[in-house]
Amino acid sequence: MSSNTSPRSPFRWELHGNGKHISPGNVVAPHERLTWGRTIGIGAQHVVAMFGATFLVPLITGFPPATTLLFSGLGTILFLIITAGRVPSYLGSSFAFIAPIGAAMNQAGPAGALGGIVMAGISLFIVGLIVQVAGTAWLTALMPPLVTGAIVALIGFNLAPSAKDNFMKAPVTALVTLSSILLISVIFRGMTGRLSILLGVMIGYLTAVIRGEVDFSVIHKTWEEQGLIGLPHFQAPEFHWNLAGLFIPVILILVAENIGHVKSVALMTGENLDSYSGRAIMADGLATTIAGMGGGSGTTTYAENIGVMAATKVYSTAAYWFAALFAIALSIFPVFGAAVASVPAGVLGGAATVLYGMIGMLGVRIWVENRVDFSNQVNLSAASVALIIGIADYTWDIGNLQFAGIALGTAATLVVYHAMAFIARSRESAPEPLKPMSSDSSTDDSERSAIL
Structure with missing residues (x-):
């Protein structure tokens, strides 16, 4: 594996071979590119890959x-610049923000x-700065696979009530959408299978149109007021420190996702990119901060685009520049955004x-892949407490601060795991306590010697 991590310009790429073909067993590295026409086409694929999930969060x-x-x-462009064009990535909407955004909306609109997203982004940037200076060893110690897996799991399961509420508003349409996503993902291979969410949403939308559940008035109004081209709607954030407990835990997920993304790219390209882990985290933090300042959702690296790279063997950051430019171009069509909002x-x-x-x-997959041992009482207890707190959405008010399911679950995972692990290590290093002498006359001399 190459360890060459010398800085390169994020705006210069070497032509891979003749720019038209990829030899068997080779990949197009981040600093390379194919012909511009092929690079643009792959960039378009990245937009399609991120489209469904990125739009689902604001919806x-x-x-x-x-x-x-x-x-x-814009966040993707920022990421490419800060990582010096060495880490290909698209920054789409992070699902980890859905639960805290929903809770914050109820409390502060x-x-x-948006203020909570900005706080999370700044915190993530600071963590990235520390990682860039001190390395990732301290993060591994703070968040071993048991802790990381528990936090990711509780964030997903904490959202279950929200899914149920929307599902029950139109159960027939919801069932068609759900069934379409599942069937497409298992019947089709390649890109079609990877787009199962987007295609399932489209089928569900068509079903909703047939059933008269879609309100087209918003689309018509947008067309009359803004026309074909116009800037998106921007909104400034407000800061309420009592919401910090909802958003700060999300950075643990974003850190894990960014480090995992860097390691995945390194594994597939054969390059050592560990020195760019801090930059990747800082870039995501800055992108999230800027999004929150203007009315957008928090960002993260996208696994969907990792899939596109794995399928095409093209890891060129040039393709991501075009993907980012395509996304920006689509955002200035107000009717397009209104149509998406009508889902x-x-x-x-x-x-x-x-x-x-x-x-x-x-x-759960993090636990399985890292072979977390749940016969160990420390692991079992920490995960159990975290999941129940997250799923049941426990809340704890301290003065003006409120800590809800995700924040409490994250804190519980860290505290319970590290406290129990410390006690367990202390007991292992301590001498065994003397066992009481049995009154049973059948106790033999060897047993007595061992006891004494």
């Missing part, structure tokens, strides 16, 4: 889809939720049933 949270798309494109609750409920469950099961 569920109520944020303007076009604004979220704009900031995802959209502006308050009804039943469709969202069907898609969310799959997606929220997937988020929860990703936590």
